[in-house]
Amino acid sequence: MTVDVSKDEKKPTWCYEDVVEHLGGFGRYQQRVFFLMCLPVMSLGIQTLMTVFSMKTPQHRCAVPGVQNDSYDLKGIEHERLLNISIPWVSANDVDNKVMRSQCLLYRNRNQTVYEEGLLYSNRSTTSCSKWVFDHSTFTNTFTEEAAFVCDKREYHAFADMLFMVGKLIGSFLVGIFSDFFGRKTGFVFSMVLHIGCAVGGAFVQSFTVYVALRFIMGGANFGVFLSVYVLGLELVGRKSRTVAGQFLQISWCFGLLFLAGLAYGLRDWRHLQLAVSCPTVLFLGYYWFIEESPRWLISKGRYDEANAILRKVAHMNGQPAPPTLEPSDSDVSVKKESALRMFTNKTTLVRTLIIFINWIVCTMIYYGLSLNVGNIGGNVYLNFTLSTVAEFIGYVIAMAGLDRLGRKAMHCGSMIVGGLALIASMFPVMYGGDSVTWSVILLSNIGKMGASSAFSIIYLFSAELFPTVARNSLVGMSSMVARVGGVISPYIAQLNVIVGGHLGVALPLVVFGGLALFAGLLALWLPETLHRPLPETMEDARNFGKLRSDSVSKKISSSENGASHNEKIA
Structure with missing residues (x-):
């Protein structure tokens, strides 16, 4: 406690950290708020790494031209014959002699006679294909398959993830300013609205432009949610508990990823998976009525009455005596x-x-x-x-x-x-x-x-x-x-x-x-x-x-x- 006793025996002054310790380092109120703050962190982890499943590129090859019901799986001798005269074999890796059917090339001359006469495939010219068939044994559908981001478009996956990170970079500028001006609680709700909108909307997109735009906004929103969660979740936690509490916030991120892995295993269509992990986040909007504004932010804005009311509420829930009333003169040592x-x-x-x-x-x-x-x-x-x-x-x-x-x-x-x-x-x-x-x-x-x-x-x-x-x-x-x-x-x-x-x-x-x-x-x-x-x-x-x-x-x-x-x- 910061005590400043003058010759006139003025009352001791309390800094904000003294009041936090007085309230109980990790009492019932802090535990409730901290638990509530851990849940959105799970969603942040899910949406950040969602592209591991939604934009995964399944095994694929060129589709056989003119075959309407072509599939990745071999359907019989006739299907194999069509594949042999249409798609060249290429090396599967650079270590052993394994080969695979080309993912990006077709033979120009797909005349059956040429194949039957046994001409070497290496002497036949090839061209790029424009349609593909995908292996559905692991994924029934991914965004990469829908948009055909393979061959010369295979780097689009990295571009989508990159824009998400750029969104986090820009969000670190803008969200901090917004929260400083309007408050941590308002910043949380605003960021969560964007998070929910981008998450749910992402399940219905049809174009890559819209998809990456939503990922970009999602990156900024995620930073805003995490910033608010960190402040609101740890601000009233005592000094001795803050390091461990901060680590547990990151552990809750892991729980979100484990949940994503289990759900992705059961829902192999990326749109169904996106909806399943996004719709429950609407419940986080209810936090507006369950969490309080940051007392430290209220004090920084001179709103001492509101801050003191929140601190008294914390003390009451924790079974602690009411803390001394903070006044403008009771600020931390500058x-x-x-x-x-x-x-x-x-x-x-x-x-x-x-x-x-x-x-x-x-x-x-x-x-x-x-x-x-x-x-x-x-x-x-x-x-x-x-x-x-x-x-x-x-x-x-x-x-x-x-x-x-x-x-x-x-x-x-x-x-x-x-x-x-x-x-x-x-x-x-x-x-x-x-x-x-x-x-x-x-x-x-x-x-x-x-x-x-x-x-x-x-x-x-x-x-x-x-x-x-x-x-x-x-x-x-x-x-x-x-x-x-x-x-x-x-x-x-x-x-x-x-x-x-x-x-x-x-x-x-x-x-x-x-x-x-x-x-x-x-x-x-x-x-x-x-x-x-x-x-x-x-x-x-x-x-x-x-x-x-x-x-x-x-x-x-x-x-x-x-x-x-x-x-x-x-x-």
């Missing part, structure tokens, strides 16, 4: 803000800031890239997606268990380096083992995903504790914004599998992600540890942070409390 650009004027802080930016970019790129790549590494896409989500869950649990024991630096660097080495190692079974060792590729890929998820959750806290208080919010905001660059690039790296093809195409995205993870993890070794260290307050503190080991036991601050108190500002 800290003189400085320009974040001053971090770039000193060699030490410049290098550290650039390393942090690189790690944000790489963490974001690898997390989303590996998530989007689960259908390209062989095996069953539903099982791969589930295993990837379980690996992500384990990564979050490992991060929670090790942060306050091993430290931020050791956990982050270890996660990045181990994950990177596993992804690089996946190259060997892919290139030299063939299809018989697909399980090892999936295992190594999931170790990489586990490391990326763990590092992704740690970098939020680690960077917040390295930046000085006078510019912390601005610098964390810049880091989050820079990270979107990684998100924008990740779909194209994941799509290398489709573009390059063969076993090299399977290995290439994993090796690229692994190399970047290893590079960023090794760079992060130059960052100082923040566990049990007083956080830097000024630019001078930031420059000297980590240089002197004597920041002394007398000034020691529990990083788990200080770092957690900034977690709410990061989203």
